[in-house]
Amino acid sequence: MRIPGLHLDPITLLTFLCGLTLTCCPTNxxxxxxxxxxxxxxxxxxxxxxxxxxxxxxxxxxxxxxxxLLPDLSFTGGAAWVDAEDSSDYHRNRNNTNAYAVVLTQP
Structure with a gap:
């Protein structure tokens, strides 16, 4: 496309028209x-x-x-139940064991 009096190569003209189109179009x-x-x-x-x-x-x-460097305090506990039966005299033993520990460690 040739415009009389305007001597632009096609790439420059295309770039100008694209820029003009983008400038004039509203954007969202x-x-x-x-x-x-x-x-x-x-x-x-x-x-x-x-x-x-x-x-x-x-x-x-x-x-x-x-x-x-701070001290460490821990508390642990446990329980064990033992239920044993002796077959010779038909005697049943029930034992209960509890254990508790408080440990304080200072590095």
């Missing part, structure tokens, strides 16, 4: 502010996520080290 896309775009970029940036995870892991070292 909602405009996002810069902060929302920044937040979306941060959630998809793997390097940023790796650095953030490393920082959280480093911050947890101090509380974990302090926890190793």
């Amino acid at each position: 896309a909602s405009a996002e502010d810069l902060y929302q775009l920044y937040q979306k970029a941060l959630t998809h940036d793997m390097k940023f996520a790796a650095v953030q995870a490393q920082q959280l892991a480093t911050a947890e070292k101090e509380p974990q080290s302090r926890a190793n």
Whole structure:
């Protein structure tokens, strides 16, 4: 297509027409502010996520080290029931055993 007085190659003309069409057509896309775009970029940036995870892991070292110095208190208990029958004199034995323990450990 030749327009008199306008000397453009077909690719430049096609690019211009496509740009004009896109500019004139109304779009349904909602405009996002810069902060929302920044937040979306941060959630998809793997390097940023790796650095953030490393920082959280480093911050947890101090509380974990302090926890190793605190005393540890544990409580355990158990019960055993024994029901035995002696066949020689038809005597039945029933025994009950309970055990409890409280352990305090200071590193």
